[in-house]
Amino acid sequence: MSGNFGKGCHLHLIDGSAFIFRAFHALPPLTRKSDGLPVGAVSGFCNMIHKYVEDNAGPDAPTHVAVVFDKGSHTFRNDLYDQYKANRDAMPEDLRPQIPLTREATRAFNIACVEKENYEADDIIATLARQATAAGGRVTIISSDKDLMQLVGNGVEMLDAMKNKRIGVEEVEAKFGVGPDRVIDVQALAGDSVDNIPGAPGIGVKTAALLINDFGDLETLLDRAEEIKQPKRRQTLIEHRAQIELSKKLVTLDADTPLDFTLDDLEVREPDADALLGFLAQMEFRTLTKRIADSLGAEPPVIGDTNPAGANPSAEPDAPANQPFDPEAYECVRDAQALQVWIDRANARGWVAVDTETTGLDEMRCDLVGISLSVEPGQACYIPLAHKTGEGDLFGADALAEGQMPLEQALEMLKPLLQDPAVMKIGQNMKYDAKVLARYGVQVAPIDDTMLMSYAMNAGLHGHSMDTLSERYLEHDPIPIKSLLGSGKSAITFDRVPIDEAVKYAAEDADITLRLAQLFKPQLHRARVTTVYETMERPLVPVLAQMEMHGIKVDRDTLSRMSNAFAQKMAALEAEIHELAGETFNVGSPKQLGEILFDKMGLEGGKRGKTGAYATGADVLEDLAAEGHDLPARVLDWRQLSKLKSTYTDALQDHINPDTGRVHTSYVITGAITGRLSSTDPNLQNIPVRSEEGRRIREAFVAEEGKVLLSLDYSQIELRILAHIARIDALKEAFRQGQDIHAMTASEMFDVPMADMTPEIRRQAKAINFGVIYGISGFGLARNLRIPRSEAQGFIDRYFERFPGIKDYMDATVAFAKEHGYVQTLFGRRIHTPEISAKGPRAGFAKRAAINAPIQGTAADIIRRAMVRLPPVLAGLPAKMLLQVHDELIFEVEEAAADEVSEAVRAVMEGAASPAVHLDVPLVVDAGQGANWAQAH
Template sequence: MTKDDHLFLVDGSAYIFRAFHALPPLTRKSDGLPVGAVAGFCNMLWKLLQDARDTDVGVTPTHFAVIFDYSSKTFRKELYPEYKANRSEPPEDLVPQFGLIREATRAFNLPCIEVDGYEADDIIATYARMATEAGAQTTIISSDKDLMQLVDDHVSMYDPMKDRQIGIAEVVKKFGVKPEKMIDLQALTGDSTDNIPGVPGIGPKTAAQLLDEYGDLDTLLERASEIKQNKRRENLIEFADQARLSRELVTLKTDTPLDIDLDGLRLEPQDGPKLIAFLKAMEFNTLTRRVAEATDTDAGEVEPATVEVEADTKAHGPDLDAGPESGDGAAKDDAPTPAALAEERARAAASAKFDHDAYVCIRDVETLDAWIAKAREAGVVAFDTETDSLDAMQATLAGFSLCAAPGEAAYVPLNHKAGDGDLLGGGLVDGQIPEADALERLKDLLEDPSILVVGQNLKYDWLVMKRHGIEIASLDDTMLLSYVVDAGTGGHGMDALSERWLGHKPIAFKDIAGTGKKALTFDMIDLETATRYAAEDADITLRLWKVLKPQVLARGLMHVYERLERPLVAVLARMEARGISVDRQILSRLSGEFAQKAAAIEDEIHELAGERFNVGSPKQLGEILFGKLGLPGGTKTKTGQWATRASLLEDLAAEGHELPRRIVDWRQVTKLKSTYTDALPGYINPETKRVHTSYALAATSTGRLASSDPNLQNIPIRTAEGRRIRTAFVADKGNKLISADYSQIELRVLAHVADIAQLKQAFADGIDIHAMTASEMFGVPVEGMPAEVRRRAKAINFGIIYGISAFGLANQLGIERSEAGEYIKTYFERFPGIRDYMEATKAFARENGYVETIFGRRAHYPEIRSSNPQVRAFNERAAINAPIQGSAADIIRRAMIRMDDALAEAKLSAQMLLQVHDELIFEAPENEVEETIAVVREVMENAALPAIQMAVPLHVDAAAADNWDEAH
């Protein structure tokens, strides 16, 4: 936040009661649910947001939050048990609306903030103080006199009911004192509403006179004997301590612990569909129309949200919220339901605080033994490694952290170097446990199957430990727990999860290590700083585990986590550790050939262009294509230069323009050279002499794995040059590489989920599916079918899975859009079940916000109700494809999880090295190839069983050779 920003803080609790009492009783027509306060709250909030954004009306907020009381149990109750004791319980009609109003706030895309043990006013005071320190302005949306003590040059108030600003002058006019004396004034007058005693017989006017005469409360009480009025003098002397207590009760805390900082309050635009979905659920038709018009949303396309009504009585009466300790949210028999447990854990985690000063740096084996004993007693321990590299196969272990209970975490430095911040260092820091001694103790802990080891992206730590002779036996991964719960709705990195679930922003690595060339590796960080950072990681991880594991259970997704995610961690880690051999000589030769071919193509390009230019320069290329030659389709970017994106060049090439076609060819060859033949040698591990890719389990919404460093899943195989890259991936002497590839698995899944009789029969009979499709569509016999006809059917078959449009199919086949449209129309006529599946899937996604694979994995598409047609259409296509692609991904995951055990049971030495979407790569001794292929094929073809009996058989093509290309 900067001095140019403006923070709006809405006193949400006051808004609730104002809204409730300002409007006549209102109920939802469909079920009689009281919603008057919700309606008033929504209308007031909408008007405030609209007026605030109208610069002709008032100031424009950059930051915005709605603040609520959490419960009546605050520190003031401990100071004075009678505080607010005279408050009656809220009206019965208002009770069910508290939770709905919080839901309304979130539907408005606004922060909904409350802190256990503190009142909304304390939170407001703290944020106002923080904003003032940043030099920004704050407007408090309230007329509550308790907040007037905050008013100053940076803080003002606004009463929305009377449409008036409250500044210093307004406070003085109303109470006769400046805002800084409001605390003393209220200490004298007391407050019957909150049962603050004050001094009997002293009202606001008298209090103002006394403060004007004596200056402040302490001086007044010290000189009370000087007061001439007998009763006033006696009361001030007799009730002096009561006045001091009252002052403590009315003084707002400006150091309330907050989980969301000022930057987290930045005002975001309202999400039209999200807000309308809530308003429609509440049946607020008038406001729905206003919001739809203002956000340019088609309300008719938005389905009402599912909003649960809870008897949330937080903060609106004495002891109405029992809190987690008394079993809040539990079932009648005191056994929490999964949903109640998940909610309770989430609420507790969001309100818990972090104390970095409590973290311990372990520098002797006796202390380490004590911490390991603590982990054994708990039966679960969060574990995290700190290294000097992101490459787990080459990283040096700087240390590790442990956490067996939230807030109790420790860091064990092993290889931190001494030095003055220079990169070379000067030997190890004194007082570190010898690595061998620490790892010996750690091995006993991590390899004990009775101890659950919890990590965030634990595959990395698993690999680091494996290189030190330790295999983690029993594990949970918070990244994967989040992935199962929320795939498609946000990131699953620790920082994002911490802010989302714990409301805590972790220490950023760049803040302790720096950036750029002068950045330090972790082993160069001083131990105090390293401890705060590393121990926090373990602490956060354990807290996330406590929140996310119940979430998985509550949503009925434990089978997805246990069968598709958790077992794959060790499987992939072992694959990555094995790596694959790459022939440097082949890469070098290919690099030279690609360079020659690129140079030859470049000469052709210059000849076609009529001049020499830098083919790799988009600016110069654009000038040639569209400036000099005047080719069609040219558009300029925001910077004023011609766009030369690949799709545009491919379109021009398809239209018969030779120069764009050769440029596409040149780009393909040069990319192969730079990305693969030149780069791959740099990935060869100096110790193993093999390439070790890294697989990301939580990188896609559908469950597909992603490969990086290097990415071995994007090697192009549709061109001869691309396929030649694979010849460099070779088997070691005496071995063969085996490629096992699912045949048309996504079409088979489509036939299964959409129940397409013709496709199921064709797969059952082993018929060429593309020829069969062409025969069905075009009435051409399968026997002797022209290759072009089959190619068109193949393009449609695969295109339909990805929601291809007539435009896309026309480009792919080089035909008119109208002709492509007829093909798609004919396809749906011949296979109506596919259209039914697509429509049913879109409807399910719109209603639920997600789709499911046949194994229950969920892929979320929250923007499928977007008012933007392009965004909505993209999400619809993705939602249609996800159950198909995701089911295929789940099938190969199931196969991978079973594979190592199957090979071991068959007493085979083969090892699984790579996964490339629908393909698995193995290395096996030459004399075990046939037997290995048989086992691999059996596992892969039966991977869906016993969970799913596929309506069509799965088929695997497998072959062995000396290199990957020949085996494929």
């Protein structure tokens, strides 16, 4: 029985949506153990499908089968009648993420899975049933839905799978009082409260059947309504004729649903044991996996170490992940005609994966070398634009390689596509590509980013580089860039890579990105992080790109003068140190320093680290200095200067862009698992401020002539969040009243009236407050405060006693992490904690990280929200946002507008939690301004 559907064929059509709802409501809520994903309905669905398969293996087995689903909640019926199904409850939150999984389940069973936008499952069933009977076959609809009963007869019957009861013409007549062909007439009159079909008021199924049997059909009835004897009934039918006719349209199934497959595609297929068991194992259905493995005669896979957000590509035969990668399939686009084909395909699709190749990693300085595109898994192209021949000409400059489109022409063609609001541009780390293209006059939008999707779903589980994601989710190792560029001193730039090789590498990147996006996009919802991705990751890309491109002006002369001063002081210190040591050695070598201190000079307290070297950290040297030793004290001074000089006054000069005269950092959106950003090349989030000497480096960060730098920072944001999350009334009240929070803590803890507060007591309370945020331990606090451990523990005990909510929060957070494998911020960001149940010292680390993550992460979310809202607020003002330092934003503003901008930004920052979250504590923002960062802060 292969090939054409025809006489003797038997088509089974399963009402998938009915299965899902029955499974959902019949079963207790069940969640996947590893990540808490609700899977009860999926489990029930799989059981029902399995039972169906077992029950229908006999002599009357179907030759063709499909599971038919509803797709979306809007159908053509809503266009006819906006109240259609309007009184339905919203889909339960627990069910929503399971919907796509039921599709995966169906495919895992190797059963055709059918759905169509704008049509209900019932319409598709009607269409397929009609096609099948027209071809001479038989049809069984696995459903008990009365709306499908109009299809019964002429070779179509229904089967109530739960009651295992056939529904034929007789059963339909028993239910509706008319034959299947008149069921819609009865439904049109009787209406349906479930689907919100109006019908004729006061007329139910019984009366409707009576009327239809009297008059033959609905149209005749309505035409001859005057003849009805009962006055009330007569009046109703005449008055509501339009409503009744509309009702008939609504209940009539559309047997002409356009479908892009044929009955032949629905032929029964044997399940693929690996795919099916893989899916079941991924869902962590232990019993069902075993049972089905038994019936398939296969070995059940091990369950337990599956990756929660990870897909099992083998479970989905059609998944992009499953198609092999074929570098030969990639196209090299060398002229306008070929490029136009790809642009047309992208426009038709509505999306395109984009990747740029450049001569370097600095988006502000590198040159564009080529662009790759992909619109379909396995199909991608590379457009070489600036590859060199590799042979220098007379002047040492390489000639452009043959067979490339002029760069300007390609960009002119691509620009409308890349800027088209109707075409989604998908990338991996799109901020990079957007910045490069912006320098060529192309403003890429809108964008999706696979790196950010992975970050939203999997922060804490693994990295989010393309290599990591491809290996993990596509089971494909991409071509290493090193294999093209080499490494070290002999490394070449991408423009010197032969075009043939470049095509394979570059097009593959676009291919991978597209496949990842198709895999990840539906998973976002399932992992409940769509809002996180849509509000705090994706919209940040253009905001950060703008900030990075603006950069901040750094005065080279100031840095240079400071470098010289540091060098002189260091030389003097170095001489002094050598003198004290009695020999010359490398002060910058911790190893040599340790030997001088603890071996040669015989100082006490030498502790060796893992590698056997003495520890010479600042804390160790400070202890020694406190004992009156001069050498470690000098080394501390030397180290501070050395750090300031090498990391800041020297290195920062190298980062001044020669074209702009400014320093352009790069923010890594996925840089910290908590949701914080990180800053690189250079890191502008760790410019010194704590020491007087270091703080002066901020004087080199200046505003342009006529402008000022504006700094706005959240005051105590993490403690405020702690007060809210842990519900500490005393802390909340203190924040509401604008009290000195550390002094208040000290007063509460040590029974000292606020009036008698000393700086020392306040300092200790401050250390404890910070300790709490970090997941306090007696050891850590003791070390920080340099007090005995027992005393530190006493402080902590007292703190917990005075603020009992803190301990509850800590315990509850750790318990949550253990149960779910992640913790959450107030805005729904998830931070995975895979080590939370580790044994040994790692358990302590993981616990403290889990306690800290929701606090640090919520603060990070809040400033992200503020940053996303700011550009439109600043649009009409002479102001640019330049930097973010975790709880601080730096702006460059025309002097005259400084106060106005400051207040506008403050309003956005202070209101950034709303309306998503209502904090029980106010957010307070401090502002400052000045000619340089030192003054503004």
